[in-house]
Amino acid sequence: MPLTYIEISQFVFELPISDTVFQVRVNFERDVQKREALWERQHELAADKVYAMCADLGGFFLKIAQILGKPDLAPAAWVRRLVTLCDQAPATPFQTVKLILENELGQGIDDVFDRFDMEPLGSASIAQVHKARLRGDKSDVVVKVQHPGVQDLMMTDLRNLQAFALYMQKTDIKFDLYSVTKEMEKQIGYEFDFKREAAAMECIRKFLYQNNRRAPVLVPRVIRDMVTRRVLVMEFIDGIPIMNLGDEIAKRGINPRGRAAAAAKQKILQSLTLAYGQMILKSGFFHADPHPGNILICKGSEVGLLDYGQVKDLPEPLRLGYANLVLAIADGDQLRAAKSYRELGIETISNCENEQQELFRLATTMFDTKLPPGVTMLQPFSEESSIKKIGVQSFPEELFSVLRTVHLLRGLSVGLGINYSCAEQWRPIAEEALFQAGRLQGKDVKPRPKQRRSWRRLFSRG
Structure with missing residues (x-):
C-alpha cells in the first residue's frame, strides 16, 4: 500500500x-x-x-x-x-520472474538461456538481477527484471511526498523542496523503461571509451535484441559491491590502514571522480545514481558502474553555468559563486550578515564533496547551517540530479575515509568546457599541479 x-x-x-x-x-x-x-x-x-x-x-x-x-x-x-x-530489498519470487521473462521475450526461459540462476544477485527498489548464460554462448550475462506493480506504488508515494514537501518548505526549512520532488518524479518515472536505460548505457559507454585512453569506469555492454521495457540483458561484470570492500580487505589479510588499502581506495575514488567530471561537465549526459549498490570493485581496483535507469541530460546553459560554479568553489571565489547562482537560476533570499560568505558556504555544502576540518557528518538543518540562513526560493529541477550525484560521491568519500574536493579535481574539466564554449580565454586558465601528485597530496591530508 x-x-x-x-x-x-x-x-x-x-x-x-x-x-x-x-x-x-x-x-x-x-x-x-x-x-x-x-x-x-x-x-x-x-x-x-x-x-x-x-x-x-x-x-x-x-x-x-x-x-x-x-x-x-x-x-x-x-x-x-x-x-x-541498496541491493537486498525483498525479491520477486522466481515463478513470477519466469512469467515476466517469457511474456516479454516471447520465448520459454529454457529456449533463451542455457543456465539461469533462480536466486537473484541482488534486488533493489524497481528491479532485481539474475546471473545467466545465453544458449550457445560462453560468457555470463545479467538479466534485469522489473518488479510487478511497483510503478503505481512508487508514483503514488511520490505524489504524497510532494504534498508534504509543500508543507515543509513553509516551515523554517526555506528550501524549494517541491521542485526537488518534481524532478524525482520525472527521473524515477524514466527508470521503468528499460529500453531507455539500455540506450543511455550504450551512450555513456561510448562517450567514456572514446574520450579516454582507458575508460575510468567499466560500463556493461547491452546484449542486442534482448531488451524490452521490463527486461534488460547485459554483460556480466565480475566484482564485489563497494559496500563489501572493508570485508574483502580484511579477508585478504590486508591492513585496512596500510598503504595497499589506501592506494586502492584512492584509485577507486579517483576513477569515479574523473568519470563523473567528464560526464557532467564535458558531455552533460550523466549517470545520476552512484549509490553504493550501483558500484562494483573489480580486479586491480577497477570500478564497474551499474544501473543507468537514472540519467540526466543537462541543458547547455546549466552545464556551462555549473562549470562556472565549479571554478568558483575550487578557487574560493565568493563573488563568482554568487554570479553563478544567478546564471543557474537559483534564487535566494537572506537577511543575515556576510550574505556573500554564507552563499559561498551554501554552494560548497550543496555542490562540493569536501567537508570542513574536523567535521565527519553534515547537519544541514542545524541553526548554524547555511540552509537555515539563506532561503532558496527557487531551485531548477534539472540541477537536482547534479546535487544528488555530488552528495552520493561525498558519502562514498566519507565511507572510504578520504576528505577531498571534487570541485578542485574537476577544475581542468570545467575550464576545458568553458574554453570550448568560448567563455574562457587561454590566459584565464590557471596552472595546476599534475593530477597524480594532486591526488596524493589530498589523500595524505585525510
Whole structure:
C-alpha cells in the first residue's frame, strides 16, 4: 500500500522527538563511555525502525533508505543497517520472474538461456538481477527484471511526498523542496523503461571509451535484441559491491590502514571522480545514481558502474553555468559563486550578515564533496547551517540530479575515509568546457599541479 501524507508526517516528526526525549535522559549519565554506548543503542533502534518501514513499504521508500544511509549524513548504525537495502530489498519470487521473462521475450526461459540462476544477485527498489548464460554462448550475462506493480506504488508515494514537501518548505526549512520532488518524479518515472536505460548505457559507454585512453569506469555492454521495457540483458561484470570492500580487505589479510588499502581506495575514488567530471561537465549526459549498490570493485581496483535507469541530460546553459560554479568553489571565489547562482537560476533570499560568505558556504555544502576540518557528518538543518540562513526560493529541477550525484560521491568519500574536493579535481574539466564554449580565454586558465601528485597530496591530508 502507498504511504499517506499523514503517515509521512508522523514518521518524519517521530524520530527527532524520540531523540530529544532520549537526549534529556542520557544527559544524566556522567560516564562518557556509557553515554556513548547509550547513544549507539538509540541509533541502532532508530535505524531498525527506519529499515522496517522502508522494507515494508518498498518502492520509493527503498530509495529513501539510500539517501538516509550515507556516512556524511547519518550515524554509523544507520549506515550499517540501511546500506543493505541498496541491493537486498525483498525479491520477486522466481515463478513470477519466469512469467515476466517469457511474456516479454516471447520465448520459454529454457529456449533463451542455457543456465539461469533462480536466486537473484541482488534486488533493489524497481528491479532485481539474475546471473545467466545465453544458449550457445560462453560468457555470463545479467538479466534485469522489473518488479510487478511497483510503478503505481512508487508514483503514488511520490505524489504524497510532494504534498508534504509543500508543507515543509513553509516551515523554517526555506528550501524549494517541491521542485526537488518534481524532478524525482520525472527521473524515477524514466527508470521503468528499460529500453531507455539500455540506450543511455550504450551512450555513456561510448562517450567514456572514446574520450579516454582507458575508460575510468567499466560500463556493461547491452546484449542486442534482448531488451524490452521490463527486461534488460547485459554483460556480466565480475566484482564485489563497494559496500563489501572493508570485508574483502580484511579477508585478504590486508591492513585496512596500510598503504595497499589506501592506494586502492584512492584509485577507486579517483576513477569515479574523473568519470563523473567528464560526464557532467564535458558531455552533460550523466549517470545520476552512484549509490553504493550501483558500484562494483573489480580486479586491480577497477570500478564497474551499474544501473543507468537514472540519467540526466543537462541543458547547455546549466552545464556551462555549473562549470562556472565549479571554478568558483575550487578557487574560493565568493563573488563568482554568487554570479553563478544567478546564471543557474537559483534564487535566494537572506537577511543575515556576510550574505556573500554564507552563499559561498551554501554552494560548497550543496555542490562540493569536501567537508570542513574536523567535521565527519553534515547537519544541514542545524541553526548554524547555511540552509537555515539563506532561503532558496527557487531551485531548477534539472540541477537536482547534479546535487544528488555530488552528495552520493561525498558519502562514498566519507565511507572510504578520504576528505577531498571534487570541485578542485574537476577544475581542468570545467575550464576545458568553458574554453570550448568560448567563455574562457587561454590566459584565464590557471596552472595546476599534475593530477597524480594532486591526488596524493589530498589523500595524505585525510
